[in-house]
Amino acid sequence: MTDTPLLQVDEVTVTRENGKKLLDQVNLRVEHGEITGVLGRNGAGKTTLAYTVMGLPSYRPNSGRIFFEGKDITDFSITERSRLGITLAWQYPARYEGITVAEYLRLSRKDATRRELEEALDFIQMEPFYLDRFVDKALSGGERKRLELASIYLMRPKLAILDEPDSGVDLLALGDVIKLFKKLIDFGSSVLVITHRDDIASACDRAYLLCNGKVMLEGQPIAVKQYLMSLCSPCSDPLLVRGVISNESQ
Numbered sequence: 001m002t003d004t005p006l007l008q009v010d011e012v013t014v015t016r017e018n019g020k021k022l023l024d025q026v027n028l029r030v031e032h033g034e035i036t037g038v039l040g041r042n043g044a045g046k047t048t049l050a051y052t053v054m055g056l057p058s059y060r061p062n063s064g065r066i067f068f069e070g071k072d073i074t075d076f077s078i079t080e081r082s083r084l085g086i087t088l089a090w091q092y093p094a095r096y097e098g099i100t101v102a103e104y105l106r107l108s109r110k111d112a113t114r115r116e117l118e119e120a121l122d123f124i125q126m127e128p129f130y131l132d133r134f135v136d137k138a139l140s141g142g143e144r145k146r147l148e149l150a151s152i153y154l155m156r157p158k159l160a161i162l163d164e165p166d167s168g169v170d171l172l173a174l175g176d177v178i179k180l181f182k183k184l185i186d187f188g189s190s191v192l193v194i195t196h197r198d199d200i201a202s203a204c205d206r207a208y209l210l211c212n213g214k215v216m217l218e219g220q221p222i223a224v225k226q227y228l229m230s231l232c233s234p235c236s237d238p239l240l241v242r243g244v245i246s247n248e249s250q
């Protein structure tokens with residue numbers, strides 16, 4: 001275990017052409033072997049944060065730096081970040097016309113045996129026959145979401161960024177999402193998860209609350225969640241919020 005965080009987002013601001021700040025001097029870190037949650041209301045900037053960490057070209061920081069294992073990756077492309085072991089599971093999983101589920105899963109681990117692919121499917125409770133189906137519109141959104149979880153299971157990235165991994169999956173599958181977190185941690189991965197769900201937030205080691213592109217609170221997931229539910233509307237003065245935080249965390 002090292003003192004250097006796996007991921008460190010340092011004073012990152014992302015601004016649109018019209019001057020709107022999508023992220024405003026955001027500080028966040030993900031420690032090795034931890035599940036870090038990002039909570040916040042709709043439009044708070046959570047997906048923007050995920051895209052910025054993944055390196056999507058239109059979400060490059062205007063100021064601030066991003067470090068991965070201590071290395072400054074602010075100017076790295078998505079491909080370079082992927083090679084370092086960062087992966088993003090999109091909020092709305094894509095369709096890949098003409099690609100079978102087996103081929104899709106082998107994008108995550110090209111030498112995976114059929115048995116390993118079946119094991120990954122089994123992990124997210126899908127039957128082996130899905131391997132020969134196509135990842136097209138004939139698969140439901142929830143099925144594609146589950147496949148995305150299976151692909152992360154196979155990939156075992158250093159950092160898995162999961163943008164609302166539960167969206168579109170039924171309540172029973174929520175348990176599978178949390179099971180995946182634990183499995184990834186067993187594999188040596190770390191997780192940055194964006195979520196609206198209590199049960200997923202509760203599985204985190206630490207959480208951040210984003211509001212209008214700013215980090216309003218960092219701490220124990222339960223405290224952050226309670227703050228979000230009880231005090232977060234309307235947006236309070238950040239200084240006042242910090243006062244609330246320090247009172248709560250004592």
Ligand SMILES: Nc1ncnc2c1ncn2[C@@H]1O[C@H](COP(=O)(O)OP(=O)(O)OP(=O)(O)O)[C@@H](O)[C@H]1O
Pocket residue numbers: 016022040041042043044045046047048049058
């Ligand atoms: N490319 C863009 N151009 C202009 N505005 C954008 C762009 N991307 C995001 N935004 C705006 O930035 C804000 C944050 O969006 P973001 O998708 O990050 O929120 P979120 O917290 O993920 O919301 P949700 O919970 O609804 O998914 C929103 O007001 C959104 O409209």
